[in-house]
Structure formats: structure tokens, C-alpha cells
Amino acid sequence: MPRESSTAPPADVVPPISRGGRGIRLIRQYLGDRPPGLEETTLTARDRGPRTAAGRLWRQGKRVLIGRPIPSTQAAQERLTRVKALAVLSSDAISSVAYGPEAALLVLSAAGAGALVLNLPISAAIALLLVIVTFSYRQTIFAYPSGGGSYIVASENLGRIPGLVAASALLIDYVLTVAVSVASGVAALASAVPALGDQLVPIGLACIALLAIGNLRGVRESGALFAAPTYLFILSLLALVGVGLVRVLVFHDPAATGAPREPVARGETVGVLLVLKAFSSGCTAMTGIEAVSNGVPAFNPPESRNAATTMLWMSGILGTLFVGIVVLFYAYGLVPDPTGNPTLLSQLTEQVVGRSWFYYLVQGATLLVLVLAANTSYADFPRLSAILARDNFAPHLFGFRGDRLAFSVGIIVLSILAAVLLVLFRGSVDALIPLFAVGVFVAFTLSQAGMVVHWRRLRGARWRAKATINGLGAVAAATVALVAGGTKFISGEPLFQVAGFDVRAGSWIVIVLIPLIILNFLGIHRHYTRAADELAVETPLSPEAIKHVVIVPIGAVNRLAIQTLAYACSIATNVSAVYVSDVPEEMAQLHQTWRAQRVHHAFLDRVSLRLVRSPYRSLIPALMSYIDDVDQRQPSSTITVVLPELVPAHWWEQPLHTQTALRLKAALLFRPGTVVTSVPYHLERELPPGQEQLR
């Protein structure tokens, strides 16, 4: 029975066949019922390694960078305690306090000092939103214990297109998370070490390269690795907020007057638009909050309960830090530097504790936690791409696990996109923020709306209450998405010029990208579906029905050509040799050699020799037109072009040969229904005795 093969194969049932023990091990023979003539065998292949010097070099380099391959059987996932899970899953959300509050203040500061106080009510609204979204997602955790990503929830409950909208918004979000987190982390570093201030982009690219290599190596979301930096960040920021609040409220720090410490440019007037812009910028502090509900299966049992508790803790910490930081920013009258250097958090830390060891601890922890936040996307983007590939919406390549079990293609694509963003936006967090909120809150909205449909469909206990909570979450998230999309449609510095016209960043990029990505998803899906339909076997095929016409292009009558013709004659009877030239003397010369060789090789009598004159010296078009002609005369036959292929012993000898076979193969690939056979002749290799025949 075939199902037997799913059990672990007993090792070394049959001893290795191949000499030196480097071959295939035969581990199970004769699977299931065997009709006469059908031999079925399960073998386990061993990799014998690359055969060429270049191949070995490539593998060595890959091994050093990525590590040795890991077998598929080690794909088990680590289960997390609540303490570890908080570290692993919350770095993205909690690290957002490093850029969210500053982004809101930067918007307000454009309207002068008086506008800064508005950050307090705006932040209160954001905190309220955080509570709503937290309780919304808490319900998702219980409803989808196997992991409720926005794509899955939206697809299952709202249908294919909303699911794809969520997926594309998430993919954009993941790329932006990497770019924003890395840029923000580098800004924290540059605040502490001002000399690095003009090297933001190279340092950011180096971070992305490290993340890519680490993830290609298959850095597991190891609790131990994540715990230290995340808790260091949480504790040092809690301490900072605590000390700051004590100084302001208890000791009435004279520096904490609430008045701006620097003159503030007054470009815009305070209005609804400005407030909404500041609100949507501040909402970026909530990005990453969905991570816990995606990662439920990673928790120790009871998974949902542990995840829900962790979610509450995470939101509590995030809210505390966010509100505390906002209040302290206001109390100390801090104003964001338009260049983003030093960061506002750096200014605050310096204000509260001076340039002490603690200042450097906070900056270092900020850098580390932001790199971990970027790393979260390195887990999510490849995983979502792989799910999309499985559902035939993304190229199947995204679903392949590399040597180290990581989804290599997704990791590489994510790195390239994030690097492009970083270069394009010159490593500036402020420039990237306007793009950030839209994608995140579109995904939130669809996920929460999906949950409403979910409860309504199930109609379980208290379904109305649950649906109301998720509905509230959906409305809140939709509001943010609309505000962010609308108020920041065009925003920020010009990125580049096209025909004298400044192209400025803004949420329009995301709003344009989402439908384009969805069209791509649908196109890919259609292609795979059609291909699968077409390949579904229908008409019975029979080898006997194939009529062969075999064409062998030759460049001379030598061993290479005669070996190839012998092969051709061994597979079919209707064989012709084709010689192309522009020089009549060459054609006559070849014809003479041909007749001479017929004496030694009797089988050449069975081969038709065709001399094709190519007036423009071109070889490939002449052969192609010959093949077309044969095709038109014998339309029901299968044409096989058998190519003699001279393979030099060393790669550096390749330029000495004219690669005709290679070019002809490329040309024939696009000729429907033409079978191409390469008969290689390897130069200057010793042949074992008795293997002269074609070896």
C-alpha cells in the first residue's frame, strides 16, 4: 500500500549498492501491488556534491554564509512560554513607540508651538483605539487557535478579493516595517554617535543584509535570543518614563514647563486636517499589534488562553509607554528635529538622565528591539508569500524551502524591496511614515470585518456582543485607514523628478500598489489554473502513434557528428544530417568526406544528407527554416533535433567553441512540439576501456 511509505523508512534494510558508499541507499523495494514490468522503488538520495570547480566554490561560499543544509524532518517548531512569547511576538508592536509619538509631534510642530499641546488629546484617542483593537484581536485569538492572520480571516469570511486586499496590504506593511524599523534603529544609533549621521543609508543596508543572511541561515524565532533585548527595552523605557514622571510630578523639574525649548516654524495653521494627519502618524505606534493573534499555535497549551493573556500584557505595556512618553515630550517641551537626528526619544532620555550610561543603554536597546521588529517581518513576509504560493496567487518559488528550511525567495525579495525603499527615502523615518499606516489599518479593518461575519455565521453564545466588539474594531481601523489615506495622499519631500515634475511620496503609493498587486495575484492564479487544466490528462497517448523525423545538424564529418548520427539512428529510422554553409567549396568538401566515411560506417547509408546554403552566413535561421520546411511537409510527425555537443574539459576553453548547440537549443525552445536532444562529446577525458560507444 502506498500509505506505507509515510512511515519512517527502516534504515539500511538493503546495503548500499554503489561503490564507496556514496550512492543511493535502497531503503524500500516494491511498494504496493506490482503489475508485470512495473518496478517501484523508494530510494533515499545522498547529495554527492557539485562536480565542477565553480559549483564547489559556490557551495563553499553558500555554506559559509548560510550554513549546512538541514533535513526536512527537523521542521518542528519551538513552543513558547508566555514570557518568551511576549518577547518574540511583541517586539514589533512595542518598538513602535520609538517612532510613532515623534511622527505625530512632527506634523503638529509645522503649525507652531501652540499646536504641540494637541498631541495630548490625539494620543488619548490613539490609546482608546489601542484598547478597542486589543479586545477585537483577543476575540480572533479564541476563534482561530491555529493562527488568524488577516489574509486567512478575510478570505474565509469575506471572500477572495477582500482576502487578497488584506494580503497585499500586509505584504506592503511587512516591507515598510523592515524599512521603518531599520531606519528608526539607525536613527537611534546616530543620535548616540553623531559622527554616523551622514551614513544612515549604508548602515541601514548593512542591517538589512545581516537580517537577510540570518534568516536565510534559518534563525528560528528563538525565545532566548529575543527575550534579552525586548525585556531590556521594555524595562529601560519603563524606568525612563517612571523617573521622568517622578521628576515632573513629584519634584517639579524646572525644565518641565510645557513650553517648547526651541523656536518652532509656523508654516501651517491648526485645523482638522492637521489634527487628523497627526493622528494617523501617531497610529503607527500600533503597528505590529496583530502579531500575537497570528502566532497562537506557537504558544504552550492552552494556546488561546496564553495568547490572550500575552496580548493583554503587550497592549498594556505598549499603552503605558506610549502615554508616558507623550506626556513627557509635552512636559519637557521637546520639538522634533526636522532631520530626525537626534530622535525625540534621544532628546527625552538626555533630558531625564543626561548623557549617562543609562542614556546609551536606552539607545542601544532601542536599536536592538527595532532590528528584532524588522526580523518579525522576515518571518511573516516569507510565510504569507508561501501561503499565497500554495493558494496559487504567488509564484510557486515562494513556497520552496531552502537548504536551511527557510523560504529563501521570500527573504531575498523582502530584503531587496526594503533596501530599495531605504535608498529611495534616504533612510528617513519621517519620509516613510505617511506610507505606513494605510496598509496596516486596511489589513486590521478586513480582519475585524471578517470576524463580524464569522460570529454572525456561527451564531454561538453571545455572538451579538462579540460581533459588536469586532465591529467596533473594524470601524475604528477603517477610520484610521481612511484618515491616513486621505490626509497623507501626497506628503513629504520630493523623491525624484520625472519630466520636470516632482514625484512626492504619500499614501497614494500604497493605494495604487494594492490593486496592482491584486491584479498580479489574480493573473498568476489564472495562469496556474489554466496550466493545471491544460495538463489534466485526457486523451490516451500511445508511443506507437508517434511518427519520428530526426534532424541532425552537423558542422563537419568527424567523430562528434558520426557518434550523434549513430545515436539518432538508434532511436528512429527517418534520420537526416543537415550541413549549412555559404561557401559552395565547403559543401563539396563535406560531401566528399561524407562519401568517404560511408565506407567505414555502414549505417550512414540510412541517413539522408542535406546541404543547406545560407547566403548571409547565418546558421541558426537557416536551420530553423529547414526545420519549418520539414514540418510543413510532414505535419503529423514529431520532429526531434539531435544536436552534437562538444563539451571542453575545462570551462575556460568554452570561448574556443562556438556554442552553436547552445544557441540552437535556445532558438528551438520557442518552437512548439520540437524535441531537442543533446548528444555530448566530452573532450580530453580518459574513457574507461570498453566504453567507447558514446561514452
Next chain:
Amino acid sequence: MPRESSTAPPADVVPPISRGGRGIRLIRQYLGDRPPGLEETTLTARDRGPRTAAGRLWRQGKRVLIGRPIPSTQAAQERLTRVKALAVLSSDAISSVAYGPEAALLVLSAAGAGALVLNLPISAAIALLLVIVTFSYRQTIFAYPSGGGSYIVASENLGRIPGLVAASALLIDYVLTVAVSVASGVAALASAVPALGDQLVPIGLACIALLAIGNLRGVRESGALFAAPTYLFILSLLALVGVGLVRVLVFHDPAATGAPREPVARGETVGVLLVLKAFSSGCTAMTGIEAVSNGVPAFNPPESRNAATTMLWMSGILGTLFVGIVVLFYAYGLVPDPTGNPTLLSQLTEQVVGRSWFYYLVQGATLLVLVLAANTSYADFPRLSAILARDNFAPHLFGFRGDRLAFSVGIIVLSILAAVLLVLFRGSVDALIPLFAVGVFVAFTLSQAGMVVHWRRLRGARWRAKATINGLGAVAAATVALVAGGTKFISGEPLFQVAGFDVRAGSWIVIVLIPLIILNFLGIHRHYTRAADELAVETPLSPEAIKHVVIVPIGAVNRLAIQTLAYACSIATNVSAVYVSDVPEEMAQLHQTWRAQRVHHAFLDRVSLRLVRSPYRSLIPALMSYIDDVDQRQPSSTITVVLPELVPAHWWEQPLHTQTALRLKAALLFRPGTVVTSVPYHLERELPPGQEQLR
């Protein structure tokens, strides 16, 4: 008889076979005696053009840049009158006066004003050398009426290695001629238009690109094209020298005092070494003088007589201009500018005629004639490379004529090398000069020495006198080569730094390159000889002796796989299908589908199914190790790997498929004796009815 095919084929003996008249035209059937079963046909192929959009775009671009293809039959060469020949063949030599005299003076000026007078005796010596070399080459013209290039003369008379020394020296010389002539022409332009002074390299690269395109289009050495600029240059320079001498000698121009017009840096002392350096720099004025003896067959009959007369005229003009310019440089006390801008010739012209229209005429003519001089190398380098390719010393690609009958590879290689030189030496003539003389005079020496052996072997009338003249030429040329190689071994500005060590240009580059190039020539020759020996047919082959083992890797049991298996069963009986996976469930699933399909496709009973487990998910290494295993068990069989190949209808759909077939083909290319067959399945193409079978 095969010889018949060398006559021009009568067009349209048989009407076109193919529909639409776009096929092959059958122009002669049944060549020679035909044994039963052997059909021999001469056909003339018509190019139907590329089939893909990318191919059509490439061809359109090539047509615009290079022009429409020219048939081989139009390869006839233009015959030249003496007047035209002088223009075509002397531009290289005569244009050398634009840089030779200046190069000598630049060396002398390093020793202060007093040293400048030494240029007069040095130039007298160069003029004497010119006379000797001219009479030497005049004898070559008569001895080699079919063209006596240094490579041919040295190979025939001195042997293979001296011939290859000459060839490598000439190839280097041709590259340097392009670089020096273009740099010098650009310097003439920059002297007239000082604003271009900092754009020397880009302008030079543009010139090289134009020369490359022009020659790929097949610019013939058309007399009409060459005559105007060359004669303009000759006449305007003769007029300049004449007017200058009259002003100095007859009117006693007060400016012509012989005293340097500018303070001269005094870095070196006058000594033998300095004089020899100046001499070898000045000798670059003689480069290109061998062109006439190479081009004898291009003359109107009597070829040798006409060529000899032209040679005398050319040398006379070159000598007159050279001596006249040197005398005027001295009379007006001109000192070369170390930057090479303005050129000395520009200074002289300004001195004699002011910044008049005549000044601009001279500068313009100088630019044009120098570009023509560079163009001479564009004829010579590809021609010599093609001769070397014919003799198996250079890759055969150099011998292929492109669409326009030009040796495309040689033209492209020459352009790249000259462009690299120009960039490396920052477009400076003075920096390039030290490399220039060595190669030229090594080739001269070998050519003249070869002539001595030639006369000695023939022992014809007055052979001793002839041998003496060539011997004198050889000794003189060898002296220059030694002087140039020795005194300028290291010379000039640092090119770049390697590990803190300045790498300076100098003749050492050429002296190191010549043996390296020769080693390359010999290595290539050995490779081709071995390949030809190996391919010489010896043991009789027979198709019946081939035992087939056919392996078909499959990814699923679908139409693609079943079609491929049907093909495999139609060419051999021993066929196995191989499926690789790391998931036991997938293997069981495939096995089930396989058994289901056996009901519809009876021939599958003849196929062995092999399930190979690949623990590291890698496909190619697993298949390779399976093939190795089969090979070891059946060492006397020929393994054919038949690959199902899914070809999408559009190129942009390629990334959606995993290119397994392509990667496997690349891996199998390096596996000796493995035949690889691709059975394509073209997706989403309408199939004509009745062609379901494999089409």
C-alpha cells in the same frame, strides 16, 4: 560530382515548396552519385526572422545600428589607384607627425632649455632610419605581392615562434594605434576648443564607439572616403611647413630666435639615456609605415610596382613633414605643455598663421586624419585575428564574418581594449607613447629579419645586396626596439596603486604582454589540435551497438509527464520515471495517481516508477545521484535523460515555473556520456486539429 556545387546555383530551378514563399528554396536536388536511401540536396535557406518579440526587437536595433545583412557573394574587394592607395594606406603613418615630434621634445624639455637643440640631430637620425626602413619594406613589396604582413613573413621564414612574436607585437600595436591616434585627435580638437579640455576621455570613447559601429557596418577602405581628409592634412601641413620656413629663412621672423619661449623645468641632466629616450619617443612618428606592404593586393595592377611607388611617396611626404615640423619647433623655441594641451602642432600653427581659418583647418584635418589612422587598425586587427583563428592560434569566433561581412568579434575586442587603455591612461598621448614604440619595432625587426632569410633561401639575382638592405633595416629596427624597451621600461605617471605601491606605465607592460599572449596562442593551438585529433573518426560506430537506458524525471502524473513518457517509450524499451520528494505523503499520493493513470495509458505498464526521497529537499543533486547509480549498475549502456519541459506562452510567465528542466540540463551538461532530451509542452497555444500527438 560535388564540384558542381561550387558554380553559382541557377535560381528557381524548382518553385518554392513552402506556403507563403517564406520557406527554403530547393535549388539543386540529388548531388552526385546517390546510393539507395541516401538523399542529398542543396537548399538555399531564407531567414524567416526571429520568432519572439525580444528577438524582433534585438534584430530591429541591430539593423538600425549595423545595417541589413550583406550576402557573402558581395565580398569582392575594391582595387585602388596609386592616388587613392596613398590616402587609404598612409593615413596611419603620416598622421604620426601629429604626436611623434612632440613626444621627443617633451623628453628633452625635462633637461632644460639647452637640451631642446638636441632634437635636431635626433630627428636627423630618425629621418635616416625612415630611409632605411622604407627601402627595406620596398623589397618586401616585391617579394610578397599577396601582402607581406610581419606575421606572415616572420612565420614563413623564421618559424612559428618568431611569427607569433610578430603577431602579438602587432596586435598590441594596433590597439595602441587606436588609443594614441584617438587621444591625439581629441587633443587637436581640445587645442582648438579649449572648453573641451576636461572632456578628453568621454570624447575619445565616443570616437571609438563611432569607429566600432562604422566598422561593424562594414565601412570599406573606400578610397573616396579616405582621400579628402588625408590629402587635406598633407596639403595643409605642407603649406604650414612651407609658410613657416619662408617666414623664418627668408623674412627672418623676429619671433624665430631658437630660444625657448617659456621657462623650462630642469629636472634631469643631458645624458645618453635622455637622448636615447627622446629618440625612441620620436620614432613613434614612423608607426604605420608598414601598411603599404601589407596592402599590396589592393593596388591596381601591376600591384607591386604601384605599391613600391606609393611607398616612396608616402615616406617622402612623411619625412618632409617630420623634418620641417622639427625645424620649425626649434626655430620658434616651442616647448611642449606637460598636460599635452594645447598640442605643440597647435602652438606652431598659431605662431605661423595666427588663430585664422587656416589654424582651424589644420586642427580639423589633424583630427580627421588621426581618426582615419585609428580606422586602419580597425581593418588590420580583425584581419590579423582572423588569420590567427584560421591558423588555430586564436578562438575561431574571430574568423566569423558578421551580418555585414566584417569580422565582428575582432572589431568589438579591439574597441574594448582601446577604450580600456584610453580610460586607464586618462586620454593622455604622452602617457601612452612609452608603450607604443616597442611593439611596432619588434614587428619591424622580425619582418626584416625574415626577409634576410627569405633572400638567403631563394639565392636569386643580387640576393646579397637585397639581404644587406633588409639586414640593415632589421638591425636599425632592433636597435630602436631595444632602446625603447630599455630606456622606457618604467616611465610616466603612476596609473594606480596596488597595496600602497605605485604601478607606473612603461614598455614593461608590452614586454610582459608579448610572452603571455604567445603562451595563449600556443595553448589555444594545442586545444584545437587535440580536439581535432580526438574527433578524427577511427573506430567504426554502429547504432545497433547502443544499449539504451532512458530516465524521465517527473514532477506529477499529468499530461506533461505522460506525453514525455510516451516519447521516451517510442525511442527505447528500458524506460523509468523518477519522482523526487522529501514528503512521504506526496510520494504515496503520486503512486496512487500513477496507478489510476495506468488504466487510461496502457503503455505506462512498460515504465518502471522510481520514488526517490531527498531528505534535504534538493531535486537536482538527488536526480544526479540516481543517474550515477543507474550508470554504475549498467556501465555499458547509454543513458538518455528525457525531460518534460513546460514552456509558457509568454516570457513574463517564466518566473512562475521553476525551471527545473533548465537547471537539470545545465547540471547534466557536465556529466560525460549522458544524452539529454527536452520534450516541450507549450502552454496556452491553440493546436491545429489532428496534431494532439506531442504537438
